[in-house]
Amino acid sequence: MNHTLSHDLFVRAQTLLPGGVNSPVRAFKSVGGEPFFAQRAEGAYLIDVDGNRYVDYIGSWGPMIAGHAHPQVLDAVAQVMRDGLSFGVPNALEVTMAETLTRLVPSCEMVRMVNSGTEATLSAIRLARGATGRNKIVKFEGCYHGHGDSFLVKAGSGMLTLGVPDSPGVPKALADLTLTLPYNDFDAATQLFELAGADIAGVIVEPIVGNANCILPRDGYLQHLRDLCTRYGALLIFDEVMTGFRVALGGAQQRYGITPDLSTFGKIIGGGMPVGAYGGRRDLMQQIAPSGPIYQAGTLSGNPVAMAAGLATLALIQAPGFYEKLERRTHQLCDGLEDAAREAGVAITTNRSCAMFGLFFTDRNVETFAEATACDVGAFRRFFHAMLRRGVYLAPSAYEAGFLSSMHGDIEISHTIEASREAFREARA
Numbered sequence: 001m002n003h004t005l006s007h008d009l010f011v012r013a014q015t016l017l018p019g020g021v022n023s024p025v026r027a028f029k030s031v032g033g034e035p036f037f038a039q040r041a042e043g044a045y046l047i048d049v050d051g052n053r054y055v056d057y058i059g060s061w062g063p064m065i066a067g068h069a070h071p072q073v074l075d076a077v078a079q080v081m082r083d084g085l086s087f088g089v090p091n092a093l094e095v096t097m098a099e100t101l102t103r104l105v106p107s108c109e110m111v112r113m114v115n116s117g118t119e120a121t122l123s124a125i126r127l128a129r130g131a132t133g134r135n136k137i138v139k140f141e142g143c144y145h146g147h148g149d150s151f152l153v154k155a156g157s158g159m160l161t162l163g164v165p166d167s168p169g170v171p172k173a174l175a176d177l178t179l180t181l182p183y184n185d186f187d188a189a190t191q192l193f194e195l196a197g198a199d200i201a202g203v204i205v206e207p208i209v210g211n212a213n214c215i216l217p218r219d220g221y222l223q224h225l226r227d228l229c230t231r232y233g234a235l236l237i238f239d240e241v242m243t244g245f246r247v248a249l250g251g252a253q254q255r256y257g258i259t260p261d262l263s264t265f266g267k268i269i270g271g272g273m274p275v276g277a278y279g280g281r282r283d284l285m286q287q288i289a290p291s292g293p294i295y296q297a298g299t300l301s302g303n304p305v306a307m308a309a310g311l312a313t314l315a316l317i318q319a320p321g322f323y324e325k326l327e328r329r330t331h332q333l334c335d336g337l338e339d340a341a342r343e344a345g346v347a348i349t350t351n352r353s354c355a356m357f358g359l360f361f362t363d364r365n366v367e368t369f370a371e372a373t374a375c376d377v378g379a380f381r382r383f384f385h386a387m388l389r390r391g392v393y394l395a396p397s398a399y400e401a402g403f404l405s406s407m408h409g410d411i412e413i414s415h416t417i418e419a420s421r422e423a424f425r426e427a428r429a
């Protein structure tokens, strides 16, 4: 594969953009090598500036569940943008979007549109703090909720050890308010609430963890969190920026039958445009300005072009059988990869939830962050590059979930499994 034009662009970019990119994981730091620059995308494929084609298992990190450049999404955008790109006054598409989101996710009786997942989670914890009058929030190791100060924190060794900022620039005083728990550990959550329950404004969780590869909740775990929050008067916040409209039409909360107090969304609801949203119980959402005192605003929030792309995508995913087909495809892919690995004598395991999956280089099941981080990262790196050379683009990190779109068909999946037969052999140390 020739990457001359990508290389030239990366050289230029590195003098102008930190690390040559506008979002860190794109820089291939954790797998080594250089990123390719996209020229265009269609269906299940990304095409780079040198003309190489890749089956894409990232889909712009989640939004492209209906495939890249879907004609219905592009047409909706083209039509709406002729009337103007932004108005700064309300527009009808915002109302339709709110009606659609509240219908598809019944725990959201009201919503507020924002411009990214980060904004959605920041706003949701401000609301949780404002509504409860408490300051502490609980998050889980390995969960990512955007780059807000309060989320760039991990716990020290003890559960109640004060939070240690993960990034310079996060004030310790703020990090102290973030308590961190191991995901899928029932007792740790119970004990934390016994010790600090009266101070906890909310628990924010990726109901299926997609930012530490892909980790599914143990039976009853999300209900356990729901029960603890209810008992102690804390709000349960499902961060469904990734899982929303991906693991089921109604997100992880529908799949597991849990009703959170607040939810955050992004990615799919923008169809590839910069969009986020948060929503939840009416009595909580009514505390947001201007109907209530908790402030949150946005110049471009509810942008008509973004709403059009999101609504067109949300229309596509409501087609009968959409998720059943995606789920079958994911199983076909993951079963195929497991078989290919076995034939190559490489130990892997996969986790799956509808259109989202994780691939781990280990011979064990992975149910915790510690187990996810114990996998063979070196083998993943070699596998990643071996697949890339064969035209398959996986997330450039061992700690990211993979995504399918409705445009991933038999051809793409067979190609991926075929490529993996040799790639697994190359991945052996």
Ligand code: PMP
Pocket: 061, 116, 117, 118, 119, 121, 144, 145, 146, 147, 206, 210, 211, 239, 240, 241, 242, 266, 267, 276
């Ligand atoms: N929450 C989750 C679960 C995410 O996966 C992400 C981004 N990958 C975010 C929040 C932040 O969203 P954004 O990058 O749009 O700010």
